[in-house]
Amino acid sequence: MQVEVRLFAALREGRFGTQRLELAVPCPVRDLLQLLSICEGEVFLCLVNGQHSKLDRKLADGDVVSLFPAVGGG
């Protein structure tokens, strides 16, 4: 199965903006972070298909995962 990962702000630095990843089995977001060497502490917000999600959310084929570090504004 394939998922799309989008990284933003400081999480992008030294990594990538958008990448498609092949996963052998459906796994939680947490495992994806490990795969990408991103510490959980670095992730402030996680969206799956535009919905706020916890890191234990299991990913399905075609999911879009957007990850953000601590940011804010207004």
Place this chain on the structure above:
Amino acid sequence: MSGYYGTLVRVNLTTGKISTETIDRAVAGKFIGGRGLGTYYLKKEIDPKVDPLSPDNKLIFATGPLTGSTMPAASRYMAITKSPLTGTVASSNAGGYWGPELRFAGVDLLILEGKAPKPAYLLIHDGKVTIHDASAYWGKLVGETTDGLLAECREPKARVLCIGPAGEHLSPIAAILNDKYRAAGRSGVGAVMGSKNLKAVVVRGTGKVAAAQPDKAEALRKDLLALIKANGVTGQGLPTYGTAVLVNIINESGIYPTRNFQTGVFETANQASGEALKEKYLTGKDVCFRCPIACGRYCKADDVEGGGPEYETLWAFSADCGVSDLGVVIKANKWCNEYGLDTISAGATIACAMEMVQRGILKPGEVDGPPLQFGSGAAIVEWTRKMGAGEGLGAKMALGSYRFAELYGVPELSMSVKKQELPAYDPRGLQGHGLQYATSNRGGCHVRGYMISAEVLGIPEKLDPHSIEGKAKWAKLFQDLTAVIDSLGLCLFTSFAVKPDHYRDMYNVVTGRSVTTDELLAAGERIWNMERLFNLAAGISPDQDTLPKRLLKEPLLEGGAKGKVHRLSELLPEYYRERGWTPAGVPTEEKLAQLAVK
């Protein structure tokens, strides 16, 4: 007097009479300062039914008890008046350096009355106020006015607050600018200043705002600086990327209003994001007085440079107009700062006009400038200039989106509340924030209770943006706390890291009072109710606590909030109950007695 309010300066521009009064301590205690105290005076001194652009309206500049103190981000002043855009109370705040300078000059509140017989500016030098001829500056842009006045006054260290041509033309979306790039942007406060023939207020002060308890204040300042630094949002996110870092978060959530709120996903947001701004255009920072957060940007595109653009500005000219070129956004922002236009209202009005063209309501033959087509960078730059200069169709657009669309019989295409343009978050995917838009005391506005904090960012706790449960209570809490922060004279962004108890501590160490957090929040509620009473008396009926029909009836078609509309009719009754108001939205006698406000 340490950190405490004392001095009110009153200038009658019609007669030239200048007087100094002492602010009643009990009143200052009850309404804190800034937004609260300024609104108290406005409500007491003007007829709420007054024509906002007549000499009978007053313009009040109110600092807070913390403005100019050593507390972090204590940079704010409020411009308070009756709004020509909304007809409600207007209180627009700005950072920079002007507010603190006013306090250093020994003035806590400045009340401007009447109308000068010819263009005038005020010079305030350590408490001494003089009125001068500003004919040479009338018609001039903000940058030139600022530089010219600094030279004329021979006060290079002075701070200048002024209007641009938009305020002179009485555009109801005209802003007041200070320190060139900081705007008291919303609700047309610039037009009120223009209606008084007042071009500028130049201030120089050499005093200090001393704390009543200096040792405690210093210890608290250090603690708060550490807290702000350790917090991810205020210590890393905002300093590195500025507010525009929100672009991608809001867009990925499917609530980034695009093409006049026709969708919540802007397909090229990433090209016009805070990250892209930093990479390609950022040349420095534009930081307010003693601010450890330092969110302000300074950008350059070709030969145009200046402060900003902030998130809301960037959105208004980018996604809302379907434009993905940040270079032109920087140019449109610059015109807003130079002509003195509110960036949110200006961008959103162009977006509304673009939809009117898209729907064939505004005919291409009437468009005496670049075609008003979604996606046109040339259009946003030139139409901003034309609105600022009051040229051709631009003069009509400078009335704001509601009045402009109304001229063509389609006010429903104006994405506004109480005629003020909504900012950069689609309420269809944010039930609490949408309730806040509908009930804000100054019309469409995100900073009267920034529920994005809880519904998107998870501060102070994560709330499901699509749920309505508990949102009325949260909206009230956010609104009351914001009224406190605005009245203290602090930047709202402190609230990402600073807790209500810290606000209490700051207030107490600086003023020497000893209030509790509950008392401070009650003052916030008092201020909110006082503003509501002003609006009701001004003829703004509770049925205006609503949202544009599109947001209530037409579900979003894509993205994370697909299928959603805003559920205002379910939320509003609960909100009125939480507020202790009647089902019709009027504060009850009991509530007013409890808050001791009339």
